[in-house]
Amino acid sequence: MGPLRGVRVLEFAGSAPTAFVGTVLSGLGADVVRVDRAGAQEGAFGPNPLTRGRRSVAIDLKSRDGVERALSLAAHSDVLVEGFRPGVAERLGIGPQHVLGQNPRLVYGRLSGWGQSGEWAERTAHDLAVLALTGALETDPETGSPVLPPSAYLSSFAGGGMAHAQALLAALYERSHSGRGQVVDTALSDGAALVTTLVHQWRSAPGVHTVTDAPHYAVYACADGRYMAVAAIEPRLYQALLTQLDLLGVPDLADRDDPAQWELLRSQIAARFRLHDSGHWVKVFSAVDAGTVPVLSAEEAAHHPQLAARNAFLELDGGRQVAPASRFGRTPVAAPGPSPVPGGQTGEVWDEWVR
Template sequence: MPGPLEGLRVLEIGGSVAGAYASTVLADLGADVLRVDRAAQVPGEPHPPAPDPLARGRRSAAVDLRHPDGPAVVLSLVEHADVVVEGGRPGVAEKLGIGPEQCLERNPALVYGRVSGWGQDGPMARRAGHDITFLGVAGALAPTEPGGAPAVPPPYYLSSFAGGALPLVIGIQAALLERSRSGRGQVVDAAIAEGTALLAVMVDQWRRTPGRVTVVDAPFYRTYPCADGRHVSVGAVEPHFYRELLNRLDLGDVDLPDQYDEAGWPVLTEHLAAAFGRRDSTEWEKVFADSDACVAPVLAPAEVAEHPQLKARGSFVDVGGQLQPAPAPRLSRTPATAPAPAPYVGQHTAPALRDWGLGESAVADLLASGAVKGV
């Protein structure tokens, strides 16, 4: 059964991790995604690409945007697109001749989605950045400074994916809904720093004092090593979850500081660490299996597909011989199908261009001129 976005045509301008993730989400939900890749990256001969979850579920057309005819190819494709996803630095697409103004002139109903680190304007718009810098400016890094110690940067996906790509997808969907009423397209400007700040909206609500102490400093919200060297994660924030945690650890009758007595947290940490250190992680997993104490194992990426909950839900699927996360979220009537493996660059250049409205002779001329390239 086709996914809910069947019939939606998305033109992805390759090169951005956040843009690629947004396009993957759209492809997983059934959109026809055509990625414009760099002609210089076309392999000398066809070969299976390395498994790439960020390139799955779409076709690849290789276009030389530096060639005199390259931008015109993209603009021709834009005429048949519903959505463009672009993730270059501000001003780059305009310089190439494929920016929002040029594209909307060719297709006024187009939704032009773009994602960048700082947004399309402002004093830092054209400056480079990485996830840690966006997290820092967005206020999402400071809460990882336990007791004033150096911050521990979260993985990249908190900012580039959750803070950049997913707001872009939401914005694209909102613009498509509005287009169904007005018939007009528009530009979606997603900034990773802004999306990450939105993710951190609850940070101040977690503070216990006007100082720097937050829940992430607390002994009941951290990981602990077990006897086998593995770790468990603990998130017993609410008092009733915390009482359950102590009872399962056989600490319910021990004289301990109050849960939110911050002066007593070092003592409480010692007791919790000693308790978890008495058993292997697998034993603790059984102890807390039917509990609401919010205790769970810290699994390696290679282990997660075998976790009972994720396995029961089929949360991972085989994509070209590699186990990858299944499309999410799930829709009851029009569920997404298993994604196709990632293409190699230029794998679909000629057939995709024809499917997207270019004639046979035009495609042949473009291949001959070097404006596009295929294998």
């Protein structure tokens, strides 16, 4: 089931962003086979949503026989995904020059920290370093605080895995016209920079204030130490916010259109939120659209009525996981299967794909 039904994806186990690509494509209905190293341990860290919904084969890529088996599987694949450092796949004998000759329709995906080119290509690329170098951690000169939080999601998954999955799908679409595959090179740094497009635009003009600096787009502490997130950008939302906070008509209320007054306004809003605990504010804002919502824990998010209505979470592998994101009207996707035992389907996949 799903729009990618019939598409075969060969995923070489490695980094978390690469695994996320496999999860995304599997969630869209692709037949994803994960190549685990021989002797890999099952569930070392418990059920892993980054390996769910696919089958696993065990291959020793350091042996000639293992490389031959990998090449045989690649010859029967539509997409190959690897997250090795530049040059590793070539040294193993499974690089593009080894694979595309026998399967010219293959989309060969390469996902790495800094990409396949440039003087940093072989450097280690952890999330914090990628975010720092791409401008995502630029500090606000007025407050000294980062403009965006140092979240791994921005580089590893949004900038890396999701961008790579999108590029692979684009290459598959192009192949439907040309009949030819190609190499797709995605860097976490490229994707993270793309995700921060507006940040770069905003910061390119000295003295320009943006909504991310504004007091009506911020997080505020409540009396119990929990937080409420305020995203009251539109005037109607802002009016509703002030109404619920009982700030309408306050004589010295700061002007939200004047950045010079933002700190005063921020302090006024913060003082109101500190008057009551989060439960009070959740109740107050639940019946009105004021762009103001509670900051939830992962456990609380899974039970929120809106997310529950969308079936955003599912029970899998004995625990809760996030469901595939998009809904398809004509080609619905099936619920993802559990994480495979490393190498558990080696014979099955070989018989189905190769023999």
